Amino acid sequence: MENKRRLFLKNLGLAGAATTLMPSVFAKAPEQISYLERQYSASINLKTLKIALIGAGGMGSADTNTALEHKNIELVAVCDLYDGRLDDAKKRWGSDLYLTKNYKEVLKRSDIDAVIIGTPDFWHKKISVEALNAGKHVYCEKPMIHSIDEGQDIIKAWKKSGKIFMVGSQGMSSLGNEKAKELLAEGAIGELNYAEGFWARNSPIGAWQYPIPQDASRETVDWQEYISISKDRPFDPLRFFRWRNYLDYGTGMAGDLFVHLFSSLHFITNSIGPNKIAATGGLRYWEDGREVPDVLLGMFDYPDSEQHPPFNLSLRCNFVDGTSGSTYLKLVGSKGSMDVEWERVTLKRNAGGESDDPFFAEKAKEGSSRPDRKKMVSPLETVYTAQEGYKGAHYDHFANFFNAIRDNGSVAEDPVFGFRAAAPALLCNESYKKNGFIGWDPKNMKEV
Incomplete structure (x- = not known):
């Protein structure tokens, strides 16, 4: 099914050949490559x-x-x-x-x-x-x-x-993640040593200030059923319609947003998760009675494994971003980096140029008898984008689900994968609460 659903570039010939070109070429705008298209061939079993x-x-x-x-x-x-x-x-x-x-x-x-x-x-x-x-x-x-x-x-x-x-x-089903996985496996950024993710929002709805219906009441909401597996409380429309703000019902920024970044990272790197977790943050803006931070920072150690070398991850989330909000996942290696989005991957490779930092420039002069040093060369940058007409990751995720049902196949994110993505996210909340590091055994999926 995977071969039917995806068409990739057969190799990185274009990216590889780029290193032989003159540096001046790369001082221009990044090269744009419409690199992928999805074959939306459904299962041959079209049972309703x-x-x-x-x-x-x-x-x-x-x-x-x-x-x-x-x-x-x-x-x-x-x-x-x-x-x-x-x-x-x-x-x-x-x-x-x-x-x-x-x-x-x-x-x-x-x-x-x-x-x-x-x-x-x-x-x-x-x-x-x-x-x-x-x-x-x-x-x-x-x-x-x-x-x-x-x-x-x-x-x-x-x-x-x-x-x-x-x-x-x-x-998990995005073309961006799939291309990033391919690029990493083929050594496009060298050996991975660091990753970071960022998720920001600036609208009230994005910060979980969801609208409260005017008719919200005990007559229109089955409140007793809602809290039947939680603490007994008087009816509170905020806890029903804005449930993400309260730990009895939601999992905070980490469970809502970090988990997406963990899922993507683990898919791209074949990782089963970190073994050390720490988080900090605070309630910086949305002082509306919520019980969870609106700024959260996480740090994670990923140990050496068969799937990848040891690396570190940092995640950030901000609910009052004055620049309208953004999302990305960056992977940094020994030879370059990738900015990964669901429909685009920006690959930057070291062009061998020198730093424009004045301190390093002076130090470089001390170690050279040449009167003029070559100027800094811009990184080799290639932007891979999904082709026009791509229906999106959400559509493809359901295609994977329905095809698996019809063909007794597998899915991109089963409960084992899902748990390994959710656990370190939820442990951010524990670290934030305890103000300390937390150990996690990603193989056996248990707290240490």
Whole structure:
């Protein structure tokens, strides 16, 4: 299936040949290469798959819209604890939908092949395990777990069920990640020694200040069901509609955003994770009663392994970015670096020029009898971009999920991979709370 779905450059001949050109060529604009296209050949088994959505908030609805872009996919049921979302589901996807506030009623239906779980994080594990036990294939939004001790429960239920389980970090299926993986394996940046990731937002909605419906009340929200696996509290619309701000229900910036960066990094490097974790940060702007930082910094040690040399990772997240927000993952090696985005990779290779730092320039003169030293040469830069018409990582992630169901295949992010991406993210919260380093055993997937 992988060969059918992807067309890559056969080699890095162009990038390799670039090193023989004169430096002046590279002082110009970076070379743009439209390098990839996706072959959207679906499984030959086009059996109609019937799906249900559990948790019809922003991400669950976006997932469902993307799933329905695929052929032979039928939405038959939607579950949510808020009346307004059920009403909206009927308007979006049809009046024939089965609507309920009880997810167990969805799992009992024999006509449902797979469920999309778009609930708040603290419900992921319970519904995932019950869905697998009920014989359903599962697409569960990241971070898959709300606490570290939930990971093995999902893995055991998945292995026992024989069903397909996909974790929803959509970047895992991106062309950018796939090209970066290829470039790293072919030595384009030399030996990896450092990586960094950055995720920033500047809008209130991006900072989890989600709108509160005017009709939010005990009459329209099943609050008792919502908190039935958490602490008993009086009805609070903020804790229901802005759940990411509270640790009883969400996993903070790390669980929401760092986990995407871990997923991409682990995919590109074939890593199983770090063994040392530390985090710091604070509540710098959104003083709205939230319990989690709006600025978070993480540091991670990746040990020497069969998959990669030892390297360090730093991650940053900022919820009040005055430059409109940005996201990237950078991998730095002995010969160059890569900026990795979902639809683009910018490869920079050392051109052998000298530093423009005045101190180093003076030191260089001391060690040379030549009166004139060559000037600094700009790095060799190549930008690889997805071809026009690319449908995106979100679409491809669901293509992988549906093809795996139809062909009894594998997915890009199963529960083992998902747990290894989620665990170091969630341990950032523990490090922040404890103000200290935390050890992690990535092979056996347990805290040290």
